[in-house]
Amino acid sequence: MxxxxxxxxxxxxxxxxxxxxxxxxxxxxxxxxxxxxxxxxxxxxxxxxxxxxxxxxxRFSLTPIPLFILMGEILFQSGVALKAITAVDRLIARVPGRLSIVTIFGGTLFSTLSGSTIA
Missing domain, CATH: 1.10.246 (Serum Albumin; Chain A, Domain 1)
Structure with a gap:
């Protein structure tokens, strides 16, 4: 065929x-x-x-995927994710281009919490 x-x-x-x-x-x-x-x-x-x-x-390489999804759901349902992003947003309230900076700081914060540099 x-x-x-x-x-x-x-x-x-x-x-x-x-x-x-x-x-x-x-x-x-x-x-x-x-x-x-x-x-x-x-x-x-x-x-x-x-x-x-x-x-x-x-394969071990696929094991972290459901665990990251579970961690994200726990952070979302508990409200910790929203509080963390709000805290970072208030920290840099008057900086131009704040959305991109909040995204980078939020990613850094969550990768610190999870212990992963890729997160």
């Missing part, structure tokens, strides 16, 4: 699944399973797909 047909199949499958009301993540999962079956050849591809999924879950 040439790439235009493969693209049409996969894109049509994702759009069709979402049009039927399937959540986006499950629509992409369905497209991945159908694509693995169609392009890699039969049931052997599905066992390879399952093995790759299990291997991807076990």
């Amino acid at each position: 040439a790439w235009p047909e493969a693209l049409a199949l996969m894109l049509g499958l994702v759009c069709g699944a979402m049009a039927l009301g399937l959540p986006v993540a499950f629509a992409f999962l369905l497209a991945n399973i159908v694509g693995a079956f169609a392009f890699l050849g039969g049931s052997m591809s599905l066992s390879t797909f399952a093995a790759e999924c299990m291997q991807a879950i076990g």
